[in-house]
Amino acid sequence: MNLEDRKNIHGFRLLDEQMVTEVNSKTKLFEHEKSGARLLFLENDDDNKVFSVTFRTPPTDSTGVAHIVEHSVLCGSRKFPLKEPFVELVKGSLNTFLNAMTFPDKTMYPVASRNEKDFRNLMDVYLDAVFFPNMLKDPEILMQEGWHYELDDKDSELTYKGVVYNEMKGVFSSPDAILDHKILEILFPDNTYGFESGGDPDVIPELTYEQFCEFHSKYYHPSNSYIFLYGNMDIADTLKFLDGEYLSKFAKQPIQSAITPQQAFTKPVDKVFPYAVSTSEPTEDKSMLSLNFVVSSANNAQSYLAFQMLAHLLLDTPAAPLKKALIDAGIGKEVFGYFTESLLQPTFSIIYQGQIKQTKKNLLRLSIKHFKHW
Numbered sequence: 001m002n003l004e005d006r007k008n009i010h011g012f013r014l015l016d017e018q019m020v021t022e023v024n025s026k027t028k029l030f031e032h033e034k035s036g037a038r039l040l041f042l043e044n045d046d047d048n049k050v051f052s053v054t055f056r057t058p059p060t061d062s063t064g065v066a067h068i069v070e071h072s073v074l075c076g077s078r079k080f081p082l083k084e085p086f087v088e089l090v091k092g093s094l095n096t097f098l099n100a101m102t103f104p105d106k107t108m109y110p111v112a113s114r115n116e117k118d119f120r121n122l123m124d125v126y127l128d129a130v131f132f133p134n135m136l137k138d139p140e141i142l143m144q145e146g147w148h149y150e151l152d153d154k155d156s157e158l159t160y161k162g163v164v165y166n167e168m169k170g171v172f173s174s175p176d177a178i179l180d181h182k183i184l185e186i187l188f189p190d191n192t193y194g195f196e197s198g199g200d201p202d203v204i205p206e207l208t209y210e211q212f213c214e215f216h217s218k219y220y221h222p223s224n225s226y227i228f229l230y231g232n233m234d235i236a237d238t239l240k241f242l243d244g245e246y247l248s249k250f251a252k253q254p255i256q257s258a259i260t261p262q263q264a265f266t267k268p269v270d271k272v273f274p275y276a277v278s279t280s281e282p283t284e285d286k287s288m289l290s291l292n293f294v295v296s297s298a299n300n301a302q303s304y305l306a307f308q309m310l311a312h313l314l315l316d317t318p319a320a321p322l323k324k325a326l327i328d329a330g331i332g333k334e335v336f337g338y339f340t341e342s343l344l345q346p347t348f349s350i351i352y353q354g355q356i357k358q359t360k361k362n363l364l365r366l367s368i369k370h371f372k373h374w
């Protein structure tokens with residue numbers, strides 16, 4: 001069937017289509033009329049087909065609820081009531097990519113496969129997981145994936161355990177990760193980016209089962225979803241499957257998941273944080289100094305591309321001029337930086353590691369102005 005002939009196919013309305021020569025693909029943008037799901041299809045001759053379903057999941061605290069829900073939807077669902085369908089999938093599937101990831105503002109479930117049957121099966125497992133997960137009727141899934149109390153015997157100390165709790169304790173034992181978290185916390189005091197979407201181990205145990213289920217019910221709805229398809233496939237048949245098996249079962253809803261942009265500060269913010277090292281480790285050369293900016297918006301294609309290039313040119317090679325100037329200034333030993341691309345308000349960071357000397361004075365002499373925070 002030729003899509004050009006029909007503006008509505010299996011419940012989907014074709015909103016836009018154009019040729020994007022850079023990716024050698026014809027792009028087709030659809031909306032599923034009943035559920036409000038948005039779908040972008042990149043049609044080309046690549047047999048390595050990709051499917052992804054993404055939800056906007058901006059957190060309002062640092063309990064890691066977005067991350068715990070990401071783990072938990074993969075712990076069995078209506079059609080696939082296995083304990084760990086994800087683990088089984090990795091074993092038996094011909095996939096070329098299979099993962100799930102939580103960002104500060106969204107959660108993605110992407111898969112890729114060259115085999116048509118395998119591709120359809122993977123889509124089925126993921127869609128059933130995100131829309132009909134067993135976590136909504138089994139509180140033990142939160143305990144296992146999020147947090148629970150643990151007591152080995154009656155005299156031992158009561159501790160917290162849980163897959164995400166333990167994972168984030170590991171993450172938070174790295175000074176780099178603590179710094180990344182603090183950078184966002186300070187740059188974004190008024191919007192969702194100030195929270196730790198992965199979960200701060202000190203805050204994770206505040207998450208209740210009710211909040212956990214509410215988060216899923218609010219955000220894991222087709223009206224809040226972005227579906228992505230790529231490659232050489234029978235698109236009409238794929239749309240029929242998506243509509244018949246999943247999307248037609250939901251009615252469109254208004255869902256508040258948009259991100260309120262952080263307003264610029266009126267003056268720079270300067271903060272100092274201590275962090276722990278083990279008692280056997282020396283503390284010299286362990287300081288870090290970081291200068292951070294919020295840079296425009298992800299919707300500004302020009303500044304977005306410019307900063308990707310600038311970050312590389314200024315900081316990525318030993319001859320990079322900013323890196324060289326900062327090292328020559330003798331403030332610290334190691335200098336690196338990056339442009340964080342995955343946020344609505346991207347950030348640009350310059351980080352020093354090692355013995356930091358006369359930090360502020362030296363940096364000011366380098367006349368880096370218009371900063372938001374040291």
Ligand SMILES: [Zn+2]
Nearest residue numbers: 067071164167
């Ligand atoms: Zn995880």
